[in-house]
Amino acid sequence: MRTMLIFDPEGRFSGTLGDSLDTSDRYHCVETFSEAQQVLRDFPCQVGLVVFDSRSDGLLRDVESLVNSSSITEWIAIVPSDALRSANFQSLLLASFYDYHTLPLDVPRLAVTVGHAFGKASLRQSVVNSQGEASSRFGICGESPVMQAFFQQLERVVDAELTVLLGGETGTGKELVAKAIHGYSSRSRGPFVAVNCAAIPENLIQAELFGYEKGAFSGATQRKIGSIEAANNGVLFLDEVGDFPLGLQANLLRALQERAIIRVGSVTPIPVDFRVIAATHIDLLEAVKAGKFREDLYYRLNVLHLSLPPLRDRGDDILLLAKTILHNLAGAYRRTRVAGFTREAIGAMNNYKWPGNVRELKNRIHRAVILSEGRLINAHDLGFDREHQATETAVTLVDARTRLDREIVENCLRANANNVSKTARQLGISRVTLYRMLNKYSIATSA
Numbered sequence: 244m245r246t247m248l249i250f251d252p253e254g255r256f257s258g259t260l261g262d263s264l265d266t267s268d269r270y271h272c273v274e275t276f277s278e279a280q281q282v283l284r285d286f287p288c289q290v291g292l293v294v295f296d297s298r299s300d301g302l303l304r305d306v307e308s309l310v311n312s313s314s315i316t317e318w319i320a321i322v323p324s325d326a327l328r329s330a331n332f333q334s335l336l337l338a339s340f341y342d343y344h345t346l347p348l349d350v351p352r353l354a355v356t357v358g359h360a361f362g363k364a365s366l367r368q369s370v371v372n373s374q375g376e377a378s379s380r381f382g383i384c385g386e387s388p389v390m391q392a393f394f395q396q397l398e399r400v401v402d403a404e405l406t407v408l409l410g411g412e413t414g415t416g417k418e419l420v421a422k423a424i425h426g427y428s429s430r431s432r433g434p435f436v437a438v439n440c441a442a443i444p445e446n447l448i449q450a451e452l453f454g455y456e457k458g459a460f461s462g463a464t465q466r467k468i469g470s471i472e473a474a475n476n477g478v479l480f481l482d483e484v485g486d487f488p489l490g491l492q493a494n495l496l497r498a499l500q501e502r503a504i505i506r507v508g509s510v511t512p513i514p515v516d517f518r519v520i521a522a523t524h525i526d527l528l529e530a531v532k533a534g535k536f537r538e539d540l541y542y543r544l545n546v547l548h549l550s551l552p553p554l555r556d557r558g559d560d561i562l563l564l565a566k567t568i569l570h571n572l573a574g575a576y577r578r579t580r581v582a583g584f585t586r587e588a589i590g591a592m593n594n595y596k597w598p599g600n601v602r603e604l605k606n607r608i609h610r611a612v613i614l615s616e617g618r619l620i621n622a623h624d625l626g627f628d629r630e631h632q633a634t635e636t637a638v639t640l641v642d643a644r645t646r647l648d649r650e651i652v653e654n655c656l657r658a659n660a661n662n663v664s665k666t667a668r669q670l671g672i673s674r675v676t677l678y679r680m681l682n683k684y685s686i687a688t689s690a
């Protein structure tokens with residue numbers, strides 16, 4: 244059904260505009276901002292008409308929030324010609340509107356524009372639908388032969404109730420897959436508890452995993468439930484398990500074998516019903532050979548093994564992922580004009596080796612959306628021409644990632660005139676995380 248919202252704050256057309264246009268199956272004509280919001284919440288409106296008056300500046304904020312609230316609507320503005328002189332108004336029109344018409348109204352012309360806007364909205368919807376259906380399984384994007392093979396294995400693993408070891412280079416989607424296994428399995432109603440074994444200091448990991456009783460050590464003023472116990476009836480995700488301290492591996496092995504834990508400061512075993520998914524980007528067998536990982540623990544974890552292919556081996560998935568990421572970002576930044584990639588950018592993405600895999604692709608596109616000045620993202624926006632060689636020959640992957648992270652944070656901060664709150668919101672991280680990164684990369688908050 245073709246549904247249109249007409250937001251006419253001054254009631255200039257007293258509800259008659261929808262009838263005279265005769266382009267939609269249904270229209271809702273409203274005069275207040277809150278009514279307009281309500282209509283957008285209740286009905287999928289493919290087209291929105293906003294009638295501005297000469298006090299347009301006063302309306303801008305409301306209209307901006309309205310257009311940002313619906314990703315499926317194509318917006319058309321009806322404006323008095325003098326309003327077009329305001330710079331704020333111009334930028335809103337350019338960023339968020341499909342078209343505009345100046346008063347006095349030429350109804351037949353407006354009807355043609357509205358018809359086109361409905362066409363564009365339906366085109367957008369069909370692209371989204373076809374991408375959504377064909378290209379992702381378990382919420383994981385991919386159509387390439389290597390990913391099809393991966394999905395087949397994943398299908399068998401999901402409900403097997405056995406321990407899974409996930410391998411794959413950094414940024415290939417191990418955590419995403421772990422969450423998918425949990426979300427699609429019979430344990431989905433139970434908790435998903437993630438423990439990053441690399442991030443917890445060695446002296447805290449035992450208390451973190453097993454919990455402790457009050458008074459177990461100085462500072463233990465309250466009983467604490469550990470991560471394993473918290474995962475009861477659900478899934479325990481042991482991320483970066485290769486970094487698990489050697490001295491504590493025997494305790495972990497015991498908990499896995501006996502399906503029970505003993506809190507620090509207690510002697511009573513507590514049975515726990517949990518499934519383990521472990522992830523590692525290093526070769527655990529090598530770690531076993533090097534004496535850094537217990538062999539018995541390795542075999543206890545490596546019951547079902549899944550390995551995520553690197554992005555460079557996923558062929559057309561690179562572009563598929565790039566488009567999906569861009570589409571999702573465009574939904575978040577409704578005002579962006581960016582609609583796709585230049586051929587040169589596509590070529591550059593296909594030729595690149597992607598050491599940081601999907602995470603790096605996401606970061607590069609995120610940066611490009613912020614920096615791009617055109618409708619299409621080019622190779623330069625993706626940071627290729629300048630940085631390509633440097634990244635390829637980077638001493639380590641960590642160096643390359645650090646450089647990219649630093650650049651994204653700095654550019655976004657500058658694009659937001661050094662406003663930390665706005666920058667954090669745009670990057671999708673908390674202010675605390677942003678401050679930590681600013682500190683780590685020595686980025687000043689004033690230019």
Ligand SMILES: Nc1ncnc2c1ncn2[C@@H]1O[C@H](COP(=O)(O)OP(=O)(O)OP(=O)(O)O)[C@@H](O)[C@H]1O
Pocket residue numbers: 382383384385411412413414415416417418419420524564601602605
């Ligand atoms: N196939 C995919 N489809 C959509 N998004 C993906 C896909 N693979 C990875 N991602 C996204 O890429 C980012 C990195 O994925 P994830 O954190 O799962 O990687 P990882 O293998 O755990 O990396 P690391 O080894 O560095 O911890 C996440 O934002 C994730 O949502």
Ligand SMILES: [Mg+2]
Pocket residue numbers: 417418482
């Ligand atoms: Mg991870």
